[in-house]
Amino acid sequence: MERQEFGAAVRALREATAPAAVGLPAGSRRVRGLRREELGELAGMSADYVRRLEQGRSHPSAGVVNALARALRVGRADYERLCALAGYAAADGRVPTDLGPGARRLLERFSDTPMIVSDAAMNVVAVNSAFLALEHWNLTGDRWQWNVAWRLFRDPFEAFKQSAADADDNEAVLVTQLRSSLLRYPADTSLAAMVDDMRTRSRRFDALWRAPRPVAAYESSATITQSDGGSVTVVGNLISIPGDDLAAVMLTAAPGSADEARLAELVAASDGRAVVEVGREAGQEVGQEAGRKVGRLGPG
Numbered sequence: 001m002e003r004q005e006f007g008a009a010v011r012a013l014r015e016a017t018a019p020a021a022v023g024l025p026a027g028s029r030r031v032r033g034l035r036r037e038e039l040g041e042l043a044g045m046s047a048d049y050v051r052r053l054e055q056g057r058s059h060p061s062a063g064v065v066n067a068l069a070r071a072l073r074v075g076r077a078d079y080e081r082l083c084a085l086a087g088y089a090a091a092d093g094r095v096p097t098d099l100g101p102g103a104r105r106l107l108e109r110f111s112d113t114p115m116i117v118s119d120a121a122m123n124v125v126a127v128n129s130a131f132l133a134l135e136h137w138n139l140t141g142d143r144w145q146w147n148v149a150w151r152l153f154r155d156p157f158e159a160f161k162q163s164a165a166d167a168d169d170n171e172a173v174l175v176t177q178l179r180s181s182l183l184r185y186p187a188d189t190s191l192a193a194m195v196d197d198m199r200t201r202s203r204r205f206d207a208l209w210r211a212p213r214p215v216a217a218y219e220s221s222a223t224i225t226q227s228d229g230g231s232v233t234v235v236g237n238l239i240s241i242p243g244d245d246l247a248a249v250m251l252t253a254a255p256g257s258a259d260e261a262r263l264a265e266l267v268a269a270s271d272g273r274a275v276v277e278v279g280r281e282a283g284q285e286v287g288q289e290a291g292r293k294v295g296r297l298g299p300g
Contacts, residue, residue, distance in 0.1 A: 003059055007053055007054040014054075017073075021073060035047075039068070043070070075244050093185055095119050098244070100241065104126075107126060107248075113252060114251040120184065121185075122174060123148075124148065133269060134232070134234075135159065138157065149194075150197075154202055168213070169215075170236075171213075233253065237252070
């Protein structure tokens with residue numbers, strides 16, 4: 001059964017891959033996507049072997065899976081799916097941290113809406129200047145200062161307040177995301193260390209980890225206070241970006257409300273940058289300018 005599913009997945013990816021996306025001329029074609037001969041040449045194998053794989057008549061080695069994934073230039077999620085169908089773990093077992101093209105396009109198209117992009121371990125990878133205008137993400141110098149879950153459970157923002165119900169929903173989502181990521185990336189030592197730290201030092205996180213609550217909604221609201229004393233209430237919606245195994249949180253205010261007007265005022269005063277790369281795994285900073293701005297409130 002697994003061979004048939006693996007073969008069907010390879011065929012679907014081959015037929016969905018535009019020749020130009022892998023450096024081949026489009027030309028005149030009678031079939032969708034790549035020909036088996038083209039995939040075989042790109043992956044270093046014969047077209048007949050590609051055919052046998054797609055028909056479920058041959059089981060691929062881990063090297064073959066990697067070669068096919070590279071040739072098709074698939075995203076992380078598709079790569080992991082191919083590995084799972086073939087019975088292998090992903091090659092490195094670490095959480096990918098690159099800001100993929102899908103996430104970058106999302107930030108660029110909604111540059112006037114506060115947004116953050118995080119990896120599967122909930123490390124913030126990028127934000128836009130509309131998000132920085134909210135001013136609540138103060139930097140503390142801790143190892144995981146750019147991690148959404150760690151900040152909520154271990155080092156909460158003073159300027160970020162939620163009702164009990166919204167906090168419950170937010171916590172349930174974060175614990176669910178981390179549990180799933182730890183299963184998918186068992187070799188990621190930074191992720192494992194962060195989970196151990198939170199389980200050891202946060203009773204609430206440990207209780208939720210041992211008995212996770214069902215996720216009621218992938219959104220919650222919060223009131224954020226700015227340095228001038230004003231505040232704005234926003235709703236955060238989680239958006240999955242599966243090809244790169246990233247997630248985005250988009251912050252909006254109720255239409256026609258005073259919060260919407262306040263949010264528009266804050267965004268208008270920002271510098272308009274759509275993509276600001278900020279944190280990486282284990283708290284490594286790659287956007288020093290963003291770090292200085294978001295950290296100007298000082299340690300919490």
